[in-house]
Amino acid sequence: MAGNWKMYKSAAETSAFFEKFSPLVAQASHADVAICPTFVNIPAAVEAAKSTAIGIGAQDVFWLKEGAYTGEVSAPMLTGVGCKYVIIGHSERRQYFHETDETVFKKTVAALDVGLTPIVCVGEKLEEREADATEAVIGAQFAGGLGGLTPEQFSRVVIAYEPIWAIGTGKTATPEMAAAAHQFIRSEVRDKFGVNAAAACRILYGGSVKPDNVKGLMAQEDIDGALVGGASLEPTSFAAIVNF
Ligand code: PGA
Numbered sequence: 001m002a003g004n005w006k007m008y009k010s011a012a013e014t015s016a017f018f019e020k021f022s023p024l025v026a027q028a029s030h031a032d033v034a035i036c037p038t039f040v041n042i043p044a045a046v047e048a049a050k051s052t053a054i055g056i057g058a059q060d061v062f063w064l065k066e067g068a069y070t071g072e073v074s075a076p077m078l079t080g081v082g083c084k085y086v087i088i089g090h091s092e093r094r095q096y097f098h099e100t101d102e103t104v105f106k107k108t109v110a111a112l113d114v115g116l117t118p119i120v121c122v123g124e125k126l127e128e129r130e131a132d133a134t135e136a137v138i139g140a141q142f143a144g145g146l147g148g149l150t151p152e153q154f155s156r157v158v159i160a161y162e163p164i165w166a167i168g169t170g171k172t173a174t175p176e177m178a179a180a181a182h183q184f185i186r187s188e189v190r191d192k193f194g195v196n197a198a199a200a201c202r203i204l205y206g207g208s209v210k211p212d213n214v215k216g217l218m219a220q221e222d223i224d225g226a227l228v229g230g231a232s233l234e235p236t237s238f239a240a241i242v243n244f
Helices: 011-024 039-048 075-080 091-096 101-113 126-130 134-146 175-193 195-200 214-218 235-242
Strands: 002-004 034-036 055-058 085-088 117-122 158-161 202-206 225-228
Touching: 002 085, 011 039, 011 235, 034 085, 039 055, 055 117, 075 101, 085 101, 101 117, 101 134, 117 134, 126 134, 134 158, 134 175, 158 175, 175 195, 175 202, 175 214, 214 225, 225 235
Parallel strands: 002 034, 002 225, 034 055, 055 085, 085 117, 117 158, 158 202, 202 225
Antiparallel strands: none
């Protein structure tokens, strides 16, 4: 269960969130819980979560270790401040910051090289779904972003299926729609990496997950968890999702 805070919360608000949230999920042994704040608030989050099982993640990473790349943050820098996870290829990064399947692949390899768990996002736009191109789009994102990994590398990746039309819109995919996409992704994993990899692979659903719809989504066999934006900003609502 991962929270993507996007460009929200100050350092003080980050610490205040954990004060309320940590005790609410202290018994949540059924799930790995992660919070992904902005880069600058990662140290505050790591500090606030240090005696808990909550893992902290970043929302992006650059693929080189260091160099003259103004504004970028490398994977070793993230592990250096205590990050465990990193979201890669979120649709907002693809849409506004020219993220491509090729950069997703390079970033995923860089994250895996230092032991970070990448949460790699795929998902179709509304017009692609309406044109019946959902599987073609997510199949190409999977092949380009993850298909070049070794089986060992792939075994450490988490995939997030996020239909773009459901992100921040209040329009969730129905559990059946989400499950169909997850089944398709799992079949792509099976074709590329084998049955065991397909069974073991964790695929999260993202897009307007809320306390009142999480149960239906999680009841689907192929949905292993959730990547949550808006509803992860408030401690009681994200705790309700974690403890569905
Ligand atoms: P949302 O965002 O839950 O606010 O729709 C999900 C995401 O972008 O990861």
